[in-house]
Amino acid sequence: MTEGLDWIARSGARAKGRRPAFFDEPALDRLYSLTLALAAELSATRERLDTVERLLEAGGSLRRSEVEDYAPDRAAGQERGEDTRAYIARIMRGFQQEVEAMEQPDPPILDIVEELSVR
C-alpha cells in the first residue's frame, strides 16, 4: 500500500466547486449517494460470486465448512480490515464530502459560469 498518505481518506476527496442541491431536503441527496454506492457494491459482490462459481465449475472444489471455519491470519486480517474501511469510506462519501464542503465552502457554480463566460 501507498506509504506516507492515507489513500482511503484521500480517495474521497471532494471536487472543488459547490455541489448542486437536487432535492429540497438535503438528507435525500445524501440518501441517493448512499443507496447508489450500496447498489454498486452489491453489483460488485454479485460479480465476485459469479467469479467464484465459474472458477469452481472449471475444476476447483470448495467445502462450505472451510468457509464457515475460516479465520484470517494476521496479514489477512489486516487486509480485510483495510477493505472494510475502504468500503465504509465509499458508501459514506456523500456525508463525508458534505462535512468537507462545510469546512471549505465554494461560491455557487453560477458565479463561476458568469465569470468565465463574460469577456
Next chain:
Amino acid sequence: MTMDLPPPYTALKRHPMMPNTRHDEAARFNFLTHFNRYVSGSLGRGNQLAYDNRVLPEFRAEHGRDPQHRHEIRDAMNRDTFHRMWSALKRNAMEMRQMNGRQTVLRQLDQLDAMARQFNAHSGQLQLDSAIQQPRYQTCVDIHCQPGGYHSEERPGDVTVGANYDVGLFATTGGALGALNDGGGQAVVAWAKANRPGWAPARILDLGCTVGHNAVPIAQGFPEAHVIAIDTAGPSLRYGAARAAGLGVKNITFVQADGEDLSRFPDDHFDWVQTTMFLHELSAAAMPRILAEAYRVLKPGGLMLHVEQPQYGPAMPLFEQFMRDWDAFNNNEPFWSAMHGVSMEEALEQAGFAKAEQFSVGVRAVVDPDVFPPSPDGAAEDYGRAAIWNAYGAWKAAPAREMAA
C-alpha cells in the same frame, strides 16, 4: 441473440502505466458503465416526457409563450421532480467513478510514481516548467468533478490525477473510445488520411493534451512527424509522458506550457495544430487568445482542427441545447454552455482564418470491433458522451506564389 452490451472493464488494453485493477475495482467500473448507459438511455427520455407533458404546458400557462432560451428551460426543469432525480443519479455516478478511480490509483501510488519517474528519466519526452501558472479556468473548480482537476498533486511529483483520469475514462464512455481510450485521436487520424491522402505533416502541436490519449494516436498515425503535446498541468503531463513511453511511442514530447502564450515557437512553425475536447474547458477570455496563438504558429498550408461536441446553432432545438448543457451546471464544466453557444466560424475568423478557409465535419471514434461492440448512437444519443464529434477546422491559406507552383 446479440445484445448491445458495453465491454467489460477487463477488455481495457494494458499499457505499463495503467493502474492495476483488482476484481472488485473492475466490477465497480462495470457497474458504472452499465448504470451510465441506463441513466442516459432508459431513463434519459423521461426528461423529454416531463418537459412535454408538464413543464412546457406550465411554462406556457405562466408566461403566455414558449421558452426563448435554453436557460429558461433549465430554470423550469430544475423545479421538475423527475429531472431532479435524474440529475441526482447522474451526478452521483460521476462522483462514484471518481472515487473508484482514486481508490484504485492511490493505493498503488508508490509503484505508479516510481514507474513514471523511471520512464520519464530515461525517455527525454517530458519537459516540465514550474514557472507556468495554472490559469483561473483550471483552478476555479475541479473540471468535470475530477478531484484535483488535471493539475493538483497528492504529494510532490505524483501522477494521481493523470492516472485517475486514464483509469476511469473507460467507464464514463462505456468503452466507446476504444481499448486505449484513444478513439478521438484515432478518428482524427482516419479523417486526415481519408481527406488528404499522402499528406505528411512534420511538426504537429496538440494543445491541452492532458494525458495524451488523443495526441499519442496522432504520433502513431504519422510516425515520421514529431508531436509536441502541451498542457499547463504538470501532474497530467508526467503521467502522459510515461504512458506514451510505456506504449513505445517516441515521436511525441510532452511540454508544460500555456496555449495563451506560445512565444517559445516562431510564426508558421507547425504543419498541424490540434485540440480535442479542449476548448469547452477554457473561458471566454482565454479561448480567443489560444486560437490566435494557434493561428500564428500554424504554417501556411497547415491544418487547424478542433474536435468538440456540436455547437448550439439556431437549428438545434432549445430542449436539446438544455440537455447538452447539463454538464455546465451539474458536472463542473462552467464554460461548456457559453462555449457551445459561440459561433466557431466567427471565433476562427477572429483568430485569422477567412470563412473560405474553414470547414466543419463530423468525426466518429474508431474502436476495435474485435473487442468492442459498436457503441449505440443516433437513437440512443447520450448528450455529451457519444463517441461522435464535430470538428471545426481550417486549412491555412498558402501564399499565392506557393499555390501557383
